[in-house]
Amino acid sequence: MLDSLDLKLTLDKETYNREIEALMQQLRSLQKDCWDHKLPVIIVLEGWAAAGKGKLLQKTIGYMDPRGFKVHPILSATEEEQKYPFLWRFWHKLPPKGSFGIFYHSWYTHLLEDRLFDLETDGSIPLLIRDINAFERQLGDDAVAIAKFWIHLSKKELKKRLKKYESDELESWRVRPEDWQQAKEYDRYAGFAEEMLTYTSTGHAPWTLVEGDCQRWARIKVLSQVVATITQALDRLRLPKTDIPSLPPQTELQPTEPDFLDKIDLGLHLLKDDYKQQLREAQVKLRQLQLQIFQKKVPVLALFEGWDAAGKGGAIKRLTDTLDPRSYQVHAFAAPTTEELNYHYLWRFWRQIPREGTIGIFDRSWYGRVLVERVEGFASELEWRRSYKEINEFEAQLTASGCVIVKFWLHISFEEQLKRFEERKNNEFKSYKLTEEDWRNREKWSLYNVAVNQMIARTNTPYAPWTVVPGNDKYYARVHVLETVINAVETEFKKRYLSLQYNLSREQ
CATH class of the missing domain: 3.40.50.300 (P-loop containing nucleotide triphosphate hydrolases)
Incomplete structure (x- = not known):
């Protein structure tokens, strides 16, 4: 050439x-x-x-x-x-x-x-x-x-x-x-x-x-x-804008599409005493792992998606309760700002990924592109369809650099969400969490149900798998989240150890 x-x-x-x-x-x-x-x-x-x-x-x-x-x-x-x-x-x-x-x-x-x-x-x-x-x-x-x-x-x-x-x-x-x-x-x-x-x-x-x-x-x-x-x-x-021909919003999954949410057993629960014991054991274990995360220079990213009132905040609170705050950061993502709209939608997330040896926790994430932006029409059909590939590429780059990605969808039933909405409405300390947007989103439950299932089907990869958490019982959900993070980190440590042993054996 x-x-x-x-x-x-x-x-x-x-x-x-x-x-x-x-x-x-x-x-x-x-x-x-x-x-x-x-x-x-x-x-x-x-x-x-x-x-x-x-x-x-x-x-x-x-x-x-x-x-x-x-x-x-x-x-x-x-x-x-x-x-x-x-x-x-x-x-x-x-x-x-x-x-x-x-x-x-x-x-x-x-x-x-x-x-x-x-x-x-x-x-x-x-x-x-x-x-x-x-x-x-x-x-x-x-x-x-x-x-x-x-x-x-x-x-x-x-x-x-x-x-x-x-x-x-x-x-x-x-x-x-x-x-x-x-x-x-x-x-x-x-x-x-x-x-x-x-x-x-x-x-x-x-x-x-x-x-x-x-x-x-x-x-x-x-x-x-x-x-x-x-x-x-x-x-x-x-040129005149061209897009994939707009199709009617999909409110039901096709027979060939898996329903990941329907398979979840929302009856799983923990008694309060069992919850306290298991929670404490998991938190202590994660605190011990945090030191190893720092020493081994492993970046960890836990991201949370889920239905409104599914318990994301409570799960994040229990995840961080015993951690050293100098080595983790929680980022809550809402609608993009005027500045963020001037860049590719992944730009704002790239800027917040955890550096090696630290834990990053995302309350909402880039999956908004295929959820709220899709359902509410903030992204064109061409944009949200191509984003599945972009997201998989993004996560592949993170994991190839040694990052542990743990992705959670907190799942609750339609009836449980209404129950929690009513509790928030009647609680003066929680009523601020309930907005008109939450009620509007609830009316689009069937649309979001399809979007979530398709999101999981298209972005559930070996290097960054989804964990769907049964969330009707908050006790069970919180412990499940902690244990999943612990397992993911320990698996990465084991993988690195085996890789090191393999390289040493080759040198000999």
Whole structure:
């Protein structure tokens, strides 16, 4: 692929000056159009050291309104960033609707320099490629314009520029030992780049290969493609909205669809004395495991979904009662804020995932996309249908990084919910929990019943299974939740131990 590039292509200064001026005027105009149409734009600049990315960046933003873009120079992950999945820091840096995010190096560092210096092994590359492709597809499906560039240099030109920069007292500080390592292992690094380009050039985010030996040629080609990418994205936004033909709301499951909720025995219960004993034993056990979670640097995420008044708050309270509050956080998610609506719907959840060695507890979660947003029409049919795959990809990335995910649906009967609503209405200390929205949701019980069952069917994976908790008896539900979390954590510890023993045996 790279061998096919004609690195002898050049552009004379007169033609360059004429074309660059026109392109910069276009880019400035397009920036305003992006703001007006709320189009987020991502520009990724990758390529060899000394390929001219810095000067190209200066030229790109020369005419742009600085309030509408942010440049992200990507270095090696910090100690804090290494405690999360590798894409975590890039989700934080995504541009909001109407803005530009320009990445000087990017998530592809993990496939290039990190690989060159053995920070990433060959065995990890397929998973990284899988996650990057999913990341970019999710953004593309959410109408983010993505332009990716690989600026290629010949081996001779790379060495020539490094020597030139190193001898210039104003530029020498930019030349790193890592840059010379690229020149030293040119063929190996080019092989990494070839593999990266082959497996991550997709319809959602294709690579543009740029002949970089002539910097004038490279700048014109990059800016021309940026203009073309943004123009095409704006044209798509102006087209009439198309969606999957709207179907009548599904109030009943089809005969071929499993009813997970109907199989749950809501008669399960605990006597009060048994509850107190089992609760205490489980809480002590979890408190002991919390120390091991910290020592083994295991992130744990417990998320709670369920019917209104199903007891999520009470279960979370018992889960955290004996835990050290310095090592867990509870996040309650309601409707997205105005700021959160300016990003992909998963953005706000990526920002709150637990770092290694801590426990994160989510009261509601990304499953709102296929529940309330589906039922209430806040997400289009196309959006909530594709979110099953996006959610599975998200959870796969978390678990691949070592996170333990425990997902609960707290289930109660229609009659039990009414009983609890009436109790709340008549209790001055709990009446604030009961809202008009709760009563409206109750009227849509059949719609939510279908949505919940389909959610479980489509997102119940081996790495992140659902636990449906019989919740008519709060005592039973609370203990069941604690024991499930304990079992999930202990299973992860055992898996890590067996993996360690296997690796040690191979080394011997």
